[in-house]
Amino acid sequence: MLTINAGVPPALVARLRLRRRTEARSRNDEKLTVIIVLALGVIIAPTPVGEGIPDFLGQLATGITDSTR
Structure with missing residues (x-):
């Protein structure tokens, strides 16, 4: 599995x-x-918001993937 x-x-x-x-x-x-650049800063920042955005996007991607099956 490849992750980015x-x-x-x-x-x-x-x-x-x-x-x-x-x-x-x-x-x-x-x-x-x-x-x-601000979005990049939020994504890599060690804050709850910065850590929550990738989690949210991962859940969204998982939901979309599961809905197509």
Whole structure:
């Protein structure tokens, strides 16, 4: 069984978005980058909220998977 840490996809997206040139960004593009980085921070933070989000997403994925059987 292959598992992926919940922080890896947002970290990759944030890294790719931050590699782009600053001059080519619009305000909406900058806001989206900030939201992605904040979401990454919440996911990897050792707080009840940060630990609860992956648990919730795991339960949601399990429920969707079980409902398709």
